[in-house]
Amino acid sequence: MSDAVLTTPAPAVDPAEAAALLREHFGLAGEVTALAGERDRNFRLRTADGRAFVLKMAHPAEPAAVTNLQTAALIHIAARDRALPVPRVVPGLDGAVERVLPFADGRAMVVRLITYLDGEPLHSSTASPAQALALGRVLGRLDRALGDFAHGAAERDLLWDATRVTRMRRLLAYLPGEEERDLVARLIDRFEVEAAPVLDGLRRQLIHNDLNPHNVVVDPADHARIAGIIDFGDALAAPLVADLGTALAYQVEGGDDPLARVRPFVAGFAAECPLTAAEIAVLPHLILARMMLTVCVTHWRAGLAPDNRDYILRNNPGAWRGLRALAARPPAALAGDLRRALRD
Known part of the structure; x- marks a missing residue:
């Protein structure tokens, strides 16, 4: 991903324009609402008969092949595991699943339509070991479904790639204080020595990369039932276990037992997609790597886009808590804890 995708805004589009596109290209009408997003323009449509969709307009700086990677992955998942709660691709009136359209400032964006998944956002739900177990199972099924997926744009250079966390050295200056910079610098150095050399020997495939x-949305009546996994915008080819590490970075707790939700999540994932010994050994490094990406990239981007600061920094406090909690324990000890959880 070029920095332009993250540092320059997409063309302004208002709900009325989105509604006109929906009528012309998809034959749909209803209530149109703008949705928050890191880089694209997204709108939710609710029709009079109760259906819901998301109209997605990819950032002009994103290569069309990368947008197509997301579309093709969703179509592939539907063919491999129809019951997985992921959005479905909706073709237009002409049967096309993507179209390139010009906008007011002269730039063009790839436009597509997917189904909208209703539910309670995971971040506002009641977390529990049962929820973590269920989410681990769903991610394991998702990665299993993507195991035989191939696409020419899967090997992409993405800032949000935990396996390349050493690149964050250039963003250390944006962190808020000396203690924070020293902590992240030390963990990056350790990743480079202990984790980076083994990554090329691990299983590799397309991963969601942003759980x-x-x-994630859950059933409002049962927060342990996963109702949807959304946003495949950061999908890329990487070691399979990096998908798990990224997801686990958001399951680490503060307090006496930071792995309380991590253990059932790993158990759920492994029940659907068994892990090798080498993958378990490197997993703590990848969890920490995602947290380091979160704090470095978000502090950098918040300074560039102050109007979107709250959205950009939404995951930042949890990442700092997790970094401090896990940094206090050696990665080998953390991996041993996870291995014992899988045996129990």
């Missing part, structure tokens, strides 16, 4: 609490 944060804003990309």
